[in-house]
Amino acid sequence: MAVTNDLRTFKNAAWLGWQMEANWTDPFLFATYSIVRPIAGTLILVFMYLVITNGETETAFFSYMYVGNAFYMFVAEVLFGVTWVIHDDREHFMTLKQVYIAPIKFYVYVFGRSAIKIAIVSIGVLITLAFGVFVLGVQVGSGGVDVPLFVLSLLLGLSMLLVMGLAMGGLTFLTAKHEGGINEGVAGVFYVLSGVIFPITVLPHWVQGISMALPVTYWMEAIRRGLMPDAMSEIAKGTGLEGLSNLELVGALLLSAFAFLVLSVAVFKYADKVARRKGKIDWTSAY
Amino acid sequence: MPPAVETKALTRVFHPKKKKEGKSVTALAGVDLRIEQGELFGMLGPNGAGKTTLLKILSTLLLPTSGKAYVAGFDVETQFQAVRKRINMVSGGEISGYGLLTVKENLWMFTQFYGMKSQLALQRIDEMLDQFGLADKKDEKVRALSTGQRQKMNVIRGFVTDPEIIFLDEPTLGLDVNASRTIREYIVDWVGKRKDRTVLLTTHYMAEADQLCGRIAIIDDGRILACDTPENLKKMVKTSTMLKLDTTHLENKQGLSSIRGVEKFTFTDNPENNMTSLRFVLEDEAAVSDIVSSVIAGGAKILGLRKTEPTLEDVFIKLVGKGFE
Numbered sequence: 317m318a319v320t321n322d323l324r325t326f327k328n329a330a331w332l333g334w335q336m337e338a339n340w341t342d343p344f345l346f347a348t349y350s351i352v353r354p355i356a357g358t359l360i361l362v363f364m365y366l367v368i369t370n371g372e373t374e375t376a377f378f379s380y381m382y383v384g385n386a387f388y389m390f391v392a393e394v395l396f397g398v399t400w401v402i403h404d405d406r407e408h409f410m411t412l413k414q415v416y417i418a419p420i421k422f423y424v425y426v427f428g429r430s431a432i433k434i435a436i437v438s439i440g441v442l443i444t445l446a447f448g449v450f451v452l453g454v455q456v457g458s459g460g461v462d463v464p465l466f467v468l469s470l471l472l473g474l475s476m477l478l479v480m481g482l483a484m485g486g487l488t489f490l491t492a493k494h495e496g497g498i499n500e501g502v503a504g505v506f507y508v509l510s511g512v513i514f515p516i517t518v519l520p521h522w523v524q525g526i527s528m529a530l531p532v533t534y535w536m537e538a539i540r541r542g543l544m545p546d547a548m549s550e551i552a553k554g555t556g557l558e559g560l561s562n563l564e565l566v567g568a569l570l571l572s573a574f575a576f577l578v579l580s581v582a583v584f585k586y587a588d589k590v591a592r593r594k595g596k597i598d599w600t601s602a603y
Numbered sequence: 604m605p606p607a608v609e610t611k612a613l614t615r616v617f618h619p620k621k622k623k624e625g626k627s628v629t630a631l632a633g634v635d636l637r638i639e640q641g642e643l644f645g646m647l648g649p650n651g652a653g654k655t656t657l658l659k660i661l662s663t664l665l666l667p668t669s670g671k672a673y674v675a676g677f678d679v680e681t682q683f684q685a686v687r688k689r690i691n692m693v694s695g696g697e698i699s700g701y702g703l704l705t706v707k708e709n710l711w712m713f714t715q716f717y718g719m720k721s722q723l724a725l726q727r728i729d730e731m732l733d734q735f736g737l738a739d740k741k742d743e744k745v746r747a748l749s750t751g752q753r754q755k756m757n758v759i760r761g762f763v764t765d766p767e768i769i770f771l772d773e774p775t776l777g778l779d780v781n782a783s784r785t786i787r788e789y790i791v792d793w794v795g796k797r798k799d800r801t802v803l804l805t806t807h808y809m810a811e812a813d814q815l816c817g818r819i820a821i822i823d824d825g826r827i828l829a830c831d832t833p834e835n836l837k838k839m840v841k842t843s844t845m846l847k848l849d850t851t852h853l854e855n856k857q858g859l860s861s862i863r864g865v866e867k868f869t870f871t872d873n874p875e876n877n878m879t880s881l882r883f884v885l886e887d888e889a890a891v892s893d894i895v896s897s898v899i900a901g902g903a904k905i906l907g908l909r910k911t912e913p914t915l916e917d918v919f920i921k922l923v924g925k926g927f928e
């Protein structure tokens with residue numbers, strides 16, 4: 317019974333999310349937003365890489381960076397996306413309180429609303445990858461694709477990001493206008509510390525210790541091993557995680573993701589309670 | 604059967620963001636309230652009295668600072684899930700809604716959050732849109748609605764899920780006469796037909812409370828000053844005489860309160876036509892002649908004078924010593 321209710325909540329929230337995302341009066345604008353923009357961002361990075369290394373795109377390291385950058389789009393979009401759902405409902409539509417007092421699990425609603433954002437980013441990631449493979453020679457699929465590893469880690473990673481997004485969404489209950497500060501901070505930390513475009517081995521030793529506590533670090537590594545096993549074993553210096561077998565890597569991902577899940581749930585529950593105490597649920601910045 | 608709503612010494616204090624920025628506000632100061640199942644109950648009070656704060660606490664949006672609040676016997680603080688299954692809430696004067704959905708879609712989505720069967724929901728939405736004169740707006744985007752139409756849509760959103768207890772915060776605020784009447788009639792009809800359903804509405808329109816509610820609590824400054832049927836409330840001033848007096852501009856009104864037999868009085872100066880309107884609650888009708896002499900002595904002319912039937916406003920004036928707006 318409870319599961320049926322959650323499914324219904326999820327379905328309707330996802331439907332609402334879709335109505336909003338697909339509500340671009342201009343399909344061209346929609347395409348630009350969801351497809352051209354991520355590719356443009358990637359091209360800037362590629363260009364900087366070429367200028368700095370004066371180099372080749374068909375190397376294992378370029379592939380490492382390119383794939384990391386592509387999948388980082390999930391990190392940024394999910395963390396911001398969840399926050400925006402809460403922000404929009406509260407300030408723009410003024411429906412947050414109506415949803416909040418409905419007999420549903422609020423987080424199921426938020427996940428439903430965010431699901432469509434993940435779907436749209438997925439298109440961007442796919443196109444970026446295709447562009448990389450066919451135009452720049454990125455080595456996805458070299459040595460085959462480890463499908464179980466890739467799919468498992470993708471799902472794990474996305475769930476983890478959603479829950480972290482929820483925690484940050486909870487914190488936006490408490491902030492005034494949309495203060496992207498926390499999100500940008502957290503997303504930035506992951507970008508620098510989680511081996512997104514460079515291996516964590518270039519970081520000072522003690523900073524690497526922090527990297528090893530972040531689930532995104534294991535996620536990036538697992539995704540790459542799944543998509544391009546050969547290129548990954550080719551990277552001479554190693555990625556800092558080469559000592560872990562695939563199984564150990566997934567184990568580490570699970571463990572760190574679980575720790576972050578517990579932390580995120582605690583943060584959300586705390587923020588929810590404080591929001592109810594301070595009357596922030598139906599707060600608008602006009603008040 | 605537990606009461607629909609019960610509060611015990613319910614208190615809510617708002618603290619300023621920074622200590623320096625002013626003092627704390629006590630929005631509710633020990634409210635004790637008991638509303639039985641099946642009542643159409645009104646909270647009547649001026650702006651800032653604490654009405655919205657009370658409804659927010661009862662609808663699980665806000666926690667009390669101290670005291671207890673129960674809805675259908677469940678503690679709003681700890682058993683909020685059980686409360687949420689049984690309630691809905693509508694706030695007047697706000698233009699909420701997903702602007703890019705159609706009216707029907709917006710309503711339908713909320714019915715799904717309350718677990719209504721799809722077909723029943725669609726049927727009831729159609730019926731209610733019809734009753735509220737919005738049938739032709741069904742497939743229009745919410746953002747294309749006027750403020751009044753949006754408010755009607757939100758009232759529908761509240762009732763469509765057939766809650767056991769519905770909280771209506773100033774449901775007719777800012778609406779024109781027709782829209783207000785439609786909503787009032789719907790509310791009365793809804794509780795009338797369902798003996799186990801309860802309505803708690805707030806208003807600062809005296810006539811609305813008088814006309815709709817079986818019982819009324821008069822609230823001011825976070826305190827409930829009286830709680831009874833409109834008839835019994837008006838009996839509180841039955842032994843008094845109500846007097847309305849219009850004069851040309853009356854500068855000095857201090858003397859009026861010391862006239863023997865004057866229990867309470869209020870006034871409004873209208874600079875546009877240079878008039879003063881006074882309203883008295885008199886213990887003794889004999890005071891009328893003293894009032895008249897005092898006004899004339901003050902240099903003003905009497906434009907109109909009449910005794911009135913007691914209204915809730917007189918009750919409020921008697922209780923609080925000031926008018927409403």
Ligand SMILES: Nc1ncnc2c1ncn2[C@@H]1O[C@H](COP(=O)(O)OP(=O)(O)O)[C@@H](O)[C@H]1O
Pocket residue numbers: 594595617618628629630648649650651652653654655656657
């Ligand atoms: N979030 C808040 N922060 C600070 N003060 C508040 C807040 N909400 C309400 N108040 C204050 O509490 C008092 C009661 O407000 P409210 O319950 O909205 O009254 P009403 O609905 O009867 O007009 C007012 O003085 C109001 O300014």
Ligand SMILES: [Mg+2]
Pocket residue numbers: 651654655656772773
């Ligand atoms: Mg109010």
